[in-house]
Every structure is written in structure tokens, then in C-alpha cells.
Amino acid sequence: MGATKYANRSIPRISLADFDNRIDEITSQLVKAAETDGFFSLTDTQISISEIDAIFTTSESFFALPDDAKATVAFTHKNVGWEKRSQVRPSTGFPDQKESYQLQFGDNMADKWIAEAALPGFKARAQIFMDKAQGVSEMLMTCFARGLGFPDDFFVKVHNITRPDCQSVLRLLHYFEVDRANGPIPESFYRAGAHADWDLLTLLFQRSGESGLEICPGREVVTSFGMGDTWTKVVFNPGDIVCNIGDLLMSWSDDRFKSTFHRVKAPSEADDYYGPRYSIAFFNQPCLDCTIQGPLKKYPTVTGAEFTKAAMDRNFGALQAKKEQLSQRERTNTATPVTPQVAASA
Numbered sequence: 001m002g003a004t005k006y007a008n009r010s011i012p013r014i015s016l017a018d019f020d021n022r023i024d025e026i027t028s029q030l031v032k033a034a035e036t037d038g039f040f041s042l043t044d045t046q047i048s049i050s051e052i053d054a055i056f057t058t059s060e061s062f063f064a065l066p067d068d069a070k071a072t073v074a075f076t077h078k079n080v081g082w083e084k085r086s087q088v089r090p091s092t093g094f095p096d097q098k099e100s101y102q103l104q105f106g107d108n109m110a111d112k113w114i115a116e117a118a119l120p121g122f123k124a125r126a127q128i129f130m131d132k133a134q135g136v137s138e139m140l141m142t143c144f145a146r147g148l149g150f151p152d153d154f155f156v157k158v159h160n161i162t163r164p165d166c167q168s169v170l171r172l173l174h175y176f177e178v179d180r181a182n183g184p185i186p187e188s189f190y191r192a193g194a195h196a197d198w199d200l201l202t203l204l205f206q207r208s209g210e211s212g213l214e215i216c217p218g219r220e221v222v223t224s225f226g227m228g229d230t231w232t233k234v235v236f237n238p239g240d241i242v243c244n245i246g247d248l249l250m251s252w253s254d255d256r257f258k259s260t261f262h263r264v265k266a267p268s269e270a271d272d273y274y275g276p277r278y279s280i281a282f283f284n285q286p287c288l289d290c291t292i293q294g295p296l297k298k299y300p301t302v303t304g305a306e307f308t309k310a311a312m313d314r315n316f317g318a319l320q321a322k323k324e325q326l327s328q329r330e331r332t333n334t335a336t337p338v339t340p341q342v343a344a345s346a
């Protein structure tokens, strides 16, 4: 594998301190970040370092369960539950080398919470954290609504976590350790293959020392899969929340705000992190019956359900094209593409 091409870009760091008094200043900083690389980190948020540490401990305790216990809450196409090595990104055609557990607020979670007896306190701890993540998201939604000239509660209203059909997701992630002793990793090995998220916006919680998140800016229209090959490492400060704009907000802003390709790099170079990696993503997904259109009406009006279906269809189409390309290569290569199991939110 050749050396990765890197460019140094600085990812803006935006403070949410004194939010109510500074809302216009924060809005202009967020809008600027969204218009350029679509990635930024938040500091002085309502979530403390010890709360972030605690949810990572909770997440680790879930992943430490035996697979047959985790399989009691197996992934379903309602975008909830546990999966292992089954999410295939259209950019790669191979499953990410990770396991994840997706949690939601409403009815979709009905039988997908790990049993209290298997992991006492898990559900209560996760729900407290999900509420906190929603709180930070709502601050950002208010600013982005204001920045686009919509009423302040425009995005908050359609990402209402008290609705039983709410679609937002907390995804706990565990990328498996890579044993350097086994030699170079195969070309088909990815931690999280390059992708753009298709939600409104994503909050990412990272752990110190567990690097790997990289971005590849340059996407100009939401319908394109085109991606460059020059990456930037996302460096974060403990306690910060890394955020990225998703396809939904890119579309809802008539492509003004950028939903940027990103990945968790499979370790292959000297400075890369080979150990087990834990991260947590909070995806803000719209209610299915909301209507979506940017102020300039660049794209036709769609419902939340239609937007999600179109995103999944686009992903599926791109994955088919990738599999076709891989199977043509197969004549000279023994690696076999895999059929996707997970059509997740990103």
C-alpha cells in the first residue's frame, strides 16, 4: 500500500460557552466552518470530560460481552442493534473491521436494549448520555436554522426525540485491534471506509490516543460520490466534540454547507494507532414525515422518509458499481467482495 497523501488543514474549534449571549457569534463561526470543510470541533459544551469517559466505559462493557449475548440485540433494518464486521461502504466493497451497537429513543428500540440482567444500568446510562447529545445538537440546529434564515426551532422541531418514531441514533463503535506481528494488513482491510454521513449533522466522541479519523474535503454537490485522495488527520482535545455536516444539511442548505468524506484509517504507517479503538457517533436523523427543501429550492421538496430512501438507494447503487469493479479485478486477485448487511445511517 502506498503512503497516504496528507494536507494540513486546520479544523476550527468553536466554544459554546455563554451560548445564549453569544449565539450570533457562534452562528457565524459554525456557518463558516460548515461552508468550508464541514468539520469542526466544539469546546465548552454541556457534556463534561467525566461524562464522556463514563459513556466510553459503558460502551466498553457492552462490547466485552460474549458475542452470543450481543446477538440477543442483533441489528435490524430499523437502524438499531448490534452488528459485527457487516457494514460495507460503497467506497470499499468490504466490511468495516469493527462492531457497533446502535441505539434510538423511540419505538424502534423496543426489544433492542440489552437485557438489564446482562448489563445492569446500561440502558439508563445510555439514555442519559443520548439526552445530553441531543441537547448539544439542538444548540447547533438552532444556529444553523438562524444561519440559513429559517425560524430558530426549524430543525429542532423535526428532530424531536420525544416522538415514538424519532430516527436519531447513538452508535457505539469498537474497531478491533490490529496485530502488527501478522505483517502488512490486506488491501481489503478497513476500519471505517470513506463515506459521508447522510443525517443532518453528527457529533463524534473520540478517545485520547485512539487516532484514525481523517477527512477528505472537496465535495461540491450532495449527489456526488466523487472523492479526492488527500487526507487530513482530525486532531482533537480531550472533552471536545468533533462535528460534521451530513448530506441532509448539505441538501437543506442547497449545497452551501459541506458534507465531507471521512474515514477511520486502517493502520498501516508508522504513526498510525494499531490498538483497539472506541468511538461514539450521534446521528441527528429527521422525522419521517417532515418536509425538506433549502431556501433557494435547489432540490425538489422531499419528506424525511424519501430523503433517507434516496440516500440508501444512492449508497446501494454506488456499492453495486464498486462490486462490479472489484469482480472485474478478481481475475487477477483472490479477494472477494461481500454482500452488505447493514444499511446504517452513515
Ligand SMILES: O=C(O)CCC(=O)C(=O)O
Binding pocket: 171, 173, 192, 197, 204, 206, 213, 262, 263, 264, 279, 280, 281, 346
Ligand atoms: O469512529 C469514528 O471516529 C468515525 C465514525 C463514523 O464516521 C461513522 O460511524 O459514521
Ligand SMILES: [Fe+2]
Binding pocket: 195, 196, 197, 262, 346
Ligand atoms: Fe461517519
